[in-house]
Amino acid sequence: MPPPLQAHRMLLSHRRASPIPRRRFTAAVSSLPSAPAKTLAPGPGPSSILSIRESLLSGERTAADITAEYLSRLRRTEPIVRSFIHVADAAAEREAQELDRRIASGGQDAVGPLAGVLVGVKDNLCTANMPSTGGSRILDGYQPAYDATAVRRLREAGAIVVGKTNLDEFGMGSTTEGSGFQVTTNPWDDSRVPGGSSGGSASAVSARQCVVSLGSDTGGSVRQPASFCGVVGLKPTYGRVSRYGLMAYASSLDVVGCFGSSVVDTATMLSVIAGHDKMDSTSSSHDVPDYRSDLVSLNLLESKPLNNLRIGIIQETLGDGVDTGVISSIKAAASHLEQLGSVVEEVSLPSFSLGLPAYYILASSEASSNLSRYDGIRYGRQVSADDLNELYGDSRSNGLGHEVKMRILMGTYALSAGYYDAYYKRAQQVRTLVKKSFEEALRRYDILVSPAAPSAAYKIGEKANDPLAMYAGDIMTVNVNLAGLPALVVPCGFVDGGSAGLPVGLQMIGSPFSEGNLLRVGHIFEQTLQDFSFVPPLLADS
Numbered sequence: 001m002p003p004p005l006q007a008h009r010m011l012l013s014h015r016r017a018s019p020i021p022r023r024r025f026t027a028a029v030s031s032l033p034s035a036p037a038k039t040l041a042p043g044p045g046p047s048s049i050l051s052i053r054e055s056l057l058s059g060e061r062t063a064a065d066i067t068a069e070y071l072s073r074l075r076r077t078e079p080i081v082r083s084f085i086h087v088a089d090a091a092a093e094r095e096a097q098e099l100d101r102r103i104a105s106g107g108q109d110a111v112g113p114l115a116g117v118l119v120g121v122k123d124n125l126c127t128a129n130m131p132s133t134g135g136s137r138i139l140d141g142y143q144p145a146y147d148a149t150a151v152r153r154l155r156e157a158g159a160i161v162v163g164k165t166n167l168d169e170f171g172m173g174s175t176t177e178g179s180g181f182q183v184t185t186n187p188w189d190d191s192r193v194p195g196g197s198s199g200g201s202a203s204a205v206s207a208r209q210c211v212v213s214l215g216s217d218t219g220g221s222v223r224q225p226a227s228f229c230g231v232v233g234l235k236p237t238y239g240r241v242s243r244y245g246l247m248a249y250a251s252s253l254d255v256v257g258c259f260g261s262s263v264v265d266t267a268t269m270l271s272v273i274a275g276h277d278k279m280d281s282t283s284s285s286h287d288v289p290d291y292r293s294d295l296v297s298l299n300l301l302e303s304k305p306l307n308n309l310r311i312g313i314i315q316e317t318l319g320d321g322v323d324t325g326v327i328s329s330i331k332a333a334a335s336h337l338e339q340l341g342s343v344v345e346e347v348s349l350p351s352f353s354l355g356l357p358a359y360y361i362l363a364s365s366e367a368s369s370n371l372s373r374y375d376g377i378r379y380g381r382q383v384s385a386d387d388l389n390e391l392y393g394d395s396r397s398n399g400l401g402h403e404v405k406m407r408i409l410m411g412t413y414a415l416s417a418g419y420y421d422a423y424y425k426r427a428q429q430v431r432t433l434v435k436k437s438f439e440e441a442l443r444r445y446d447i448l449v450s451p452a453a454p455s456a457a458y459k460i461g462e463k464a465n466d467p468l469a470m471y472a473g474d475i476m477t478v479n480v481n482l483a484g485l486p487a488l489v490v491p492c493g494f495v496d497g498g499s500a501g502l503p504v505g506l507q508m509i510g511s512p513f514s515e516g517n518l519l520r521v522g523h524i525f526e527q528t529l530q531d532f533s534f535v536p537p538l539l540a541d542s
């Protein structure tokens with residue numbers, strides 16, 4: 001008898017050619033494959049925010065102690081991972097001391113929900129006291145006059161911003177190689193990409209350089225790097241979190257999202273940043289539940305905590321072009337969800353494959369308009385020139401990178417009078433189809449699941465000169481943005497690669513504003529998935 005994982009792979013290679021639209025999911029793996037052997041020193045525990053809070057309240061540790069611990073890890077790991085474009089270590093130390101003084105004189109009242117929690121902020125979110133470049137040379141040295149709303153809310157809750165994390169220029173890319181400043185590496189294997197565009201935010205949490213981080217997700221920029229780096233990533237419903245102070249890439253798709261090393265930490269962060277903001281007219285006034293308390297009050301000892309939950313596993317996401325190791329991990333995760341009491345069935349989303357081209361047309365079209373502000377006058381570094389046109393032209397030619405220029409050209413083309421109907425309008429029609437097929441499926445299922453990416457982290461440089469191959473890697477995530485839905489990625493297993501295996505993330509998609517339910521399922525899944533440790537080998541000596 002072959003071992004279960006091998007048997008599962010053999011079974012996959014004989015997958016039925018003609019898909020059946022909807023059928024009961026029968027997991028080929030009855031138990032989860034065991035974790036690759038690792039000798040890892042434990043990183044911060046599953047609820048780092050809670051343990052920070054408890055130590056501050058009990059007086060066991062000061063905010064200065066906690067900050068020193070994270071900064072020392074950051075200094076040790078940063079030369080390898082290069083998660084940050086800007087590290088604000090002195091400001092973080094000052095803010096921690098200030099918090100300690102307030103705790104000493106005011107007691108518990110000074111301890112907000114994120115007191116003493118070190119946060120990394122993607123560098124396309126504006127921060128008043130540190131540079132904000134969007135990963136672009138055109139904004140090198142730019143310092144905004146205000147904090148993005150999500151950043152302001154984090155600070156008001158007591159969080160300490162430790163720095164600005166690296167990204168593909170203005171969010172355009174899937175590897176973080178497209179940054180104008182540096183290449184971030186994956187904490188699981190430094191010859192591989194961390195994913196993108198929020199690769200710096202994902203690697204920073206994975207390497208425990210900060211407790212949680214902010215990212216943005218236009219077509220998967222939070223979820224795919226979360227999967228590549230073995231951390232939790234949440235893309236909220238469009239409008240759940242204010243976009244005020246987020247450098248616009250594609251405004252109808254952009255959302256601010258969060259990374260944590262656990263679902264509880266991610267939920268805690270969401271409660272703080274979510275909610276209506278008068279500075280963003282697209283932000284929703286839908287109630288913001290206390291996502292964290294809802295999780296903490298769950299009884300995890302129940303034998304079937306997911307009873308009555310109906311899960312649809314998206315058939316199109318487990319076919320050709322998806323690594324067999326990823327498929328095995330997702331099927332094993334689905335089997336685990338079944339063991340927890342849910343009903344898992346395969347569901348077909350026929351418009352699934354149309355989403356990718358539609359996304360790239362729409363995102364590039366919106367980008368071509370949004371990025372016109374970087375002209376060397378309103379924003380961006382000025383170059384000396386003899387006339388205005390030369391100034392615009394030279395500022396943009398010198399300041400913007402290749403991928404960004406390519407997308408501006410593609411978007412301008414798709415919006416031009418002669419091609420608008422053939423490309424932009426068509427893509428909008430596909431968007432409507434995608435939305436409808438999700439609505440249909442989500443009437444039958446509470447959540448839909450899929451991989452977060454067709455592969456685990458790949459090698460740096462592997463797709464750098466092949467934009468179409470890189471775009472194809474976004475197939476699992478872009479549809480969710482087209483439909484404006486929330487999705488949570490939770491690490492669920494490993495595939496071979498690197499010294500300790502490479503993490504794989506399970507994507508869970510829900511109806512608008514169902515973040516609470518996704519977090520509940522994600523938390524139960526994570527807390528019952530005991531065989532795996534998602535602490536990267538980089539931290540083995542800490």
Ligand SMILES: NC(=O)C[C@H](N)C(=O)O
Nearest residue numbers: 171172173218219220221
């Ligand atoms: N921004 C994103 O969500 C990433 C996506 N790969 C893009 O380049 O558009």
